[in-house]
Amino acid sequence: MNSLYDNTEKEINKSKKIIADSKRGFVTLTGLIGGLLLKDAPVSQEEKNQLRLPYWRAVLKTFSLEIVRKNNILFLLFVAVSINGIAWQVTFPYLLIYIEHFLGYDKGTLGLIMGGVLIITALSTIPLGILVDRIPRRTFILWMAFAAAVTALVFSFAREIPFLLLSGVLQTVAMAAFGIVSGAWLKDLYPTQQRGQFQGVRMVFWVLLPMVIGPAIGSFLIRSYGIPTLLNGEAGFISTPVIYYAAAAINLLALLPLLRIPKQIRLAEVDV
Template sequence: MEQRNKLNMRIWLSFILFGLAGQVAWAIENMYLNLFMYRTITTDPFWIALMVASSAVVATLTTLIMGAWSDRLGKRRIFLCAGYFLWGISVILFSASNTSFVAKLFPNSAHIVELTAIFLIILDLIMTFFGSTANDAVFNAYVAEMTTREYRGKIEGLLSSFPLLAMLLVFGILDPIAQGGKWNVFFLIVGVATALLGLLGFVVLPQDKTKPSTTGVWANLRYAFSREAFLENPVYYAALGLLFVVSVSMQVYMPYIIIYIQEFLGFDDYAILLGVVLIASSIVSILAGRLIDRKGFLYPFPYFFTTALVGLVGMFFVRSMVYVGIAVFIMLASYLVLTTIATATLREYTPEGKAGRFQGIRMIFCVMLPMIIGPFVGSALFTQSDAVYLDLGSEKKVPTPNIYLGAAVILLFSLYFYFSLRKKIGRGKLHEREQR
């Protein structure tokens, strides 16, 4: 692959600001919109489920179409900056999602609660459209195009740590506001910060290097799913498979880990310990990125694959808070590094000038499908649990340690894609560093 110029400070700054802000904004949607609807509009789980499902569909379709369109126009900067600005504005509008406001719009309606729920879902879909355009489609393409080979691991190690750091920021700064019921302030802070970042991007981001494609949007959209693309980019699809398996395995336990700690283990004062674990795991991810740059994309895989299994097995057996903290650290840090390995390889071997159209297939196989398959497998592993807890008004079963063994079994399938990549390395398909 053609060598690009080394990264300058503006590019590093753009990765940090837009990458972390995007994860914070997504954390708000994933963790707080359900709570907002439950506490201020309706406790009916149907509306919450409808909002989650419709948002997932819109996010996937948006990434597919807007990624292909950004390739067609050869524009990343305008999509990224304008997308973040409008993303922020759409978050601010959530403060209007209340029954009083909707009652003024429909004074004669007897279904104000239902209309308010629909209004919130529509706003969520608008926000999802702008967020997926800016972050899922364009930012990921921007990272693939602007990062040089020498810095690929460092960048991916940093980006892989952002979801955990975003959780810390949200819980540490914004959660007290939400728990206090100050939702207008909550959405205003997040929305204004995101919108201002979009405006700042016009100053910080360098000009586009991507040239407009000669093919249409539909042709761009189809290409990533075509046999032609698969044959032309075997390393990309092997890395995609690796990331898919790692992501599915992680989603078997990740949606339930806090519930497991609270309800199964009975730990209440775990916040500080979890915060330390998240920070330490993020540091390991960043340091591993540097190792990848020095030794090669696949060098750390056997070590962190092994430690991931150790952490998962540890979580199955341990019960004391200290040992649980150690096991969670080993497990999360290992998964972050495995994700870094896969995403670094994925971005490095994204076809030149076609990064946008490949974000849709990445979204499907590394976000949407893992978030469907993983939790389904996880929940199936504790269906026999007798203990229950309440979640937004619904009675649900308490997760059991079986979820960690299930995740370990799924992770074993990643070996197929690892050895597939090693085989391609043996044919000289990758850089010399990976052949050693």
């Protein structure tokens, strides 16, 4: 069984490399350009005179009960973002293997499906951004969390290319919309004097926890419910729709912290 799992991990790493290589050049280029164009704001005398805690003490204080209670809405949103990200990471690392080995499509068809989904999703971000500004954020994000669950379930039943393309687009659009509205909302909720610090905290909930917990859940499900097979002459597992069932269920859990956020928040700049 260990050898089966090891070979599946190799296939997963190959799939990740395809995605990573396509992004690396673009990310590097935009990062270099952005770094050259950005300029730090001048530091005021008040900031220079401000007493600062040692680094690790400041980090630990950020997660203290006092800070969490004072910013309970912010941390409820952090939790929802993390759950949503975990659901996505349950399936995403194994997506290419699922389409190629479970659904049986060759790499050329796989590229067409993935390319179509990514292009349509990218084009949808502008109208999504407009909707975010027009619909109350709490309402919008609740619907997107629910849509993410439904579309993950729908994708698990997709077999033919048109259905795969449609369900894939709906799933990624729902996830993108969730990310857009949550990102905008989080920035409005950051404490005024600690915006940079809480941008770092956001990465814990947005990136670290989802990328550790999500793939671990997906890996466990594949080892437990995957189809034993031979991949490149070695024993391995093929992922099955069960990972999408799990993703749908996890996405529904994101509704719990969101429902605890009141409809009205005493912040003039936040329209909820």
